[in-house]
Amino acid sequence: xxxxxxxxxxxxxxxxxxxxxxxxxxxxxxxxxxxxxxxxxxxxxxxxxxxxxxxxxxxxxxxxxxxxxxxxxxxxxxxxxxxxxxxxxxxxxxxxxxxxxxxxxxxxxxxxxxxxxxxxxxxxxxxxxxxxxxxxxxxxxxxxxxxxxxxxxxxxxxxxxxxxxxxxxxxxxxxxxxxxxxxxxxxxxxxxxxxxxxxxxxxxxxxxxxxxxxxxxxxxxxxxxxxxxxxxxxxxxxxxxxxxxxxxxxxxxxxxxxxxxxxxxxxxxxxxxxxxxxxxxxxxxxxxxxxxxxxxxxxxxxxxxxxxxxxxxxxxxxxxxxxxxxxxxxxxxxxxxxxxxxxxxxxxxxxxxxxxxxxxxxxxxx
Numbered sequence: 001x002x003x004x005x006x007x008x009x010x011x012x013x014x015x016x017x018x019x020x021x022x023x024x025x026x027x028x029x030x031x032x033x034x035x036x037x038x039x040x041x042x043x044x045x046x047x048x049x050x051x052x053x054x055x056x057x058x059x060x061x062x063x064x065x066x067x068x069x070x071x072x073x074x075x076x077x078x079x080x081x082x083x084x085x086x087x088x089x090x091x092x093x094x095x096x097x098x099x100x101x102x103x104x105x106x107x108x109x110x111x112x113x114x115x116x117x118x119x120x121x122x123x124x125x126x127x128x129x130x131x132x133x134x135x136x137x138x139x140x141x142x143x144x145x146x147x148x149x150x151x152x153x154x155x156x157x158x159x160x161x162x163x164x165x166x167x168x169x170x171x172x173x174x175x176x177x178x179x180x181x182x183x184x185x186x187x188x189x190x191x192x193x194x195x196x197x198x199x200x201x202x203x204x205x206x207x208x209x210x211x212x213x214x215x216x217x218x219x220x221x222x223x224x225x226x227x228x229x230x231x232x233x234x235x236x237x238x239x240x241x242x243x244x245x246x247x248x249x250x251x252x253x254x255x256x257x258x259x260x261x262x263x264x265x266x267x268x269x270x271x272x273x274x275x276x277x278x279x280x281x282x283x284x285x286x287x288x289x290x291x292x293x294x295x296x297x298x299x300x301x302x303x304x305x306x307x308x309x310x311x312x313x314x315x316x317x318x319x320x321x322x323x324x325x326x327x328x329x330x331x332x333x334x335x336x337x338x339x340x341x342x343x344x345x346x347x348x349x350x351x352x353x354x355x356x357x358x359x360x361x362x363x364x365x366x
Contacts, residue, residue: 035067038094038261041084043102043253045075045202047226048291049156049219053097056280063276068269070095081200085256089147094261097154099201100252101181107142108332112339113153114252116328117188117321118314120342121249121353123155123285133341142334149262151255152277155285156219157292158245160236162208162229163215166305167237170313179204179216184328185247191320201227208232219251221299222291230302238308246314255280322358330365340364 057070103110174193329339
C-alpha cells in the first residue's frame, strides 16, 4: 500500500509557486521512487486509453523528484470495475481512474457528475460546472462521506454505439439486446424498447462475439477498435452531424483517492496532484481524439458502416429523457442539488438546451 519517507517539501514549494505550467516538464530527470507509491487502477482495458494512462503514470515520479510515484494497473488487473471503490476504501488500491458513472451505486448524485442523455454536451460545459459553478466542491463533499477524495474529472470524449444490425432511427433499438453502463442511460433506452444489460467494458467483446448482446455502447473509436469491435459488429450508430452521441456526448472519468492516502500527502503534494489531474484531463482528451481520427479509417477499411440518427430522433429522445432526469434527481437530495445547477445552466442564455415548456409540470425535491 502507501509507503512514506521524508518528503521533499522545499522542492514542492517551488513547484507550487511555479504553477501548473511546471507540469509540462519532469521535475527531476533522474528521480527514483523513494517516497510514496500509489497503486492506481484505471477502467481502461486496453488500447490508446490504457497506454495514455500508463505513460502519464510513468511521469509522476520524475515530476515530484521521487516523493510520489504511481504504479498503474489496467482494468481487472487487481479488482473488477465494479469493485474499484471497495478496493479504495479497503486499502487494496490507493487511487482509481474509473468512469465516473460507476460511482452511482454508492453516490446517487454521481449520475449527474458525468454525461447523461441530452444533458451537457461539450467538455467545456462540464469544466464550467466543475470549476465555475461549484461542482467540484460538491463532488468532494459526497466522496468524503464515502471515505474517498475526488481529485477531479478527466475528459476522454463521447461514447458510441456498435451493432450487428443497422441503427438508423431510435425505432431500430426496439427489441435489441443492448449493453449499457446502467442507470439513467439504460432507462432511456429501455423506454424506447431496447432490452438492456449492464456489463463492464472488459466483457463487451466476448458478449458481442457470443451473441449474448447485439448492440453495445462503449467509448470512442480508437479504444473500441483496439478492443476488436470491428471484428464482431458491422455498424456504428452516431448522433446527427456534429453531435457524436445523443446519450453520452461527454463521457467522464476521474481520479479518486482513498482519504487516508490523500491525507498522508503534504499540502504541496496535494496541490501538485490536483493541478496534475487537471492537466492530465486536457492531455488525455486531446490524445484520445487524435487516436480517434486514425481509427475511423481503420473501421472503414474493415467494412464498418456508420449510420446517423436525425434531429427528429434527438427531439423524440429529449421528450423521453427530460422526465427521467427529474426522476433520478428526485431520488436523492444531493442529486437534485447537482442537477439544479446543470438545469439552470442548460436553460440559460448561454446554452438554451432546455425550455420552460419542456419541464412544465416537473419539479425538483430540493
